[in-house]
Amino acid sequence: MxxxxxxxxxxxxxxxxxxxxxxxxxxxxxxxxxxxxxxxxxxxxxxxxxxxxxxxxxxxxxxxxxxxxxxxxxxxxxxxxxxxxxxxxxxxxxxxxxxxxxxxxxxxxxxxxxxxxxxxxxxxxxxxxxxxxxxxxxxxxxxxxxxxxxxxxxxxxxxxxxxxxxxxxxxxxxxxxxxxxxxxxxDKPGFVSNRILMPWINEGIRAFDEGVATKEDIDRGMKLGTNVPMGPLELADHIGLDICLDATETLHEELGDRYKPAYLLKRKVDAGDLGKKTGAGFYEYD
Incomplete structure (x- = not known):
């Protein structure tokens, strides 16, 4: 070596x-x-x-x-x-x-x-x-x-x-x-980062899809409540919704239903709205 x-x-x-x-x-x-x-x-x-x-x-x-x-x-x-x-x-x-x-x-x-x-x-x-x-x-x-x-x-x-x-x-x-x-x-599924990060993003998407709050308030609540620079929906758009879906599906396959991808995440990816890189995800971008 x-x-x-x-x-x-x-x-x-x-x-x-x-x-x-x-x-x-x-x-x-x-x-x-x-x-x-x-x-x-x-x-x-x-x-x-x-x-x-x-x-x-x-x-x-x-x-x-x-x-x-x-x-x-x-x-x-x-x-x-x-x-x-x-x-x-x-x-x-x-x-x-x-x-x-x-x-x-x-x-x-x-x-x-x-x-x-x-x-x-x-x-x-x-x-x-x-x-x-x-x-x-x-x-x-x-x-x-x-x-x-x-x-x-x-x-x-x-x-x-x-x-x-x-x-x-x-x-x-x-x-x-x-x-x-x-x-x-x-070498365990998701390692440290995505094993913890992807459920956070996934639950943010579920909360939005189920009408818990607007996407803006979900992101604002997480930023003000946990001192992170981006909320889960903003971060998903930044990473790419297709990448989030791939990662979550891998975790779901390996670790079971606690990692099952949110329905809205799948729907967005199927529609081609992948986040910043396509100009639209949960938010719209120039």
Whole structure:
């Protein structure tokens, strides 16, 4: 296994909201980044998100223009998975689907050097099951970044059944090198964060659907009552209702009816109202 000191180039698989955010913070921290997705259009969208995010950091005075431009220069994009062959560590941030992730990890196992750690950003899926698609399960670990990655300080390090202790140590150290703070979870459904967060969001949706209060008052009540920055419906829109539904359905399958998705959540996703990314969810957005 490679030591953090020998990690110069980080591969990121998936240029969506999470993948582009991970690529941004890695590049800002000084790593060279190879960002891979299956279509050029996805990569273009990802780079646009990174540029917009860096611009906001510059406008707020959190980053110099020179450092923002240097970070962009460190990011290489590709649709070829084999371009990750020269990377020293890979973080997968593709769609939250077990079959897709297992296929990606099997391919990464064949194209990267045998001592390269393969990390997954999954928010609910089993690290152990993903790792079993490789010949190096001891080098597979979860690094669950919070959304939005450039803003949120937390990373959840998830330990699979066969994850080696030194790989867990590397996952913490790598995350901290990106100016993040970490906590650790065993490979149980939902880990720490989503096991607790998704029922909170789900119950907020149920309360709205059952007429307990308006969506504005549900969110206002939770913000004023628990000192969180966003209420459950606002946060669901921010995360993406499709992602919330996927996570809740995984938890429901693993842990039973206490995690059954709210009917209104399913209806919104079926209607294509996924939150901020589509312009409408529980609220409307420009």
């Amino acid at each position: 490679r030591e953090l000191e020998s990690v110069d180039t980080v591969g990121v698989v998936g240029a969506g909201t999470m993948g582009s955010g991970i690529a941004q913070v890695a590049a800002t921290a000084g790593y060279d980044v190879v960002l891979r997705d299956v279509e050029s259009a996805f990569l273009e969208d990802g780079l646009e998100r990174i540029e917009d995010s860096l611009d906001r950091l510059v406008d707020r005075g959190d980053l110099s223009r020179a450092d923002a431009e240097a970070a962009l220069d460190r990011i290489e994009t590709t649709t070829d998975l084999e371009a990750l062959a020269g990377t020293d560590l890979v973080v997968e941030a593709a769609v939250e689907n077990m079959d897709v992730k297992r296929e990606i990890f099997a391919d990464l196992d064949s194209v990267t050097d045998e001592d390269v750690v393969l990390a997954t950003n999954t928010s609910t899926l089993s690290i152990t099951t993903i790792a079993a698609a490789t010949e190096r399960p001891e080098l597979v670990v979860g690094v669950h970044f919070m959304n939005p990655v450039p803003v949120m300080k937390g990373v959840e390090v998830v330990v699979g059944e066969k994850t080696a202790p030194e790989v867990v140590t590397l996952a913490h150290a790598f995350s901290e090198s990106l100016d993040k703070e970490t906590w650790e979870s065993d």
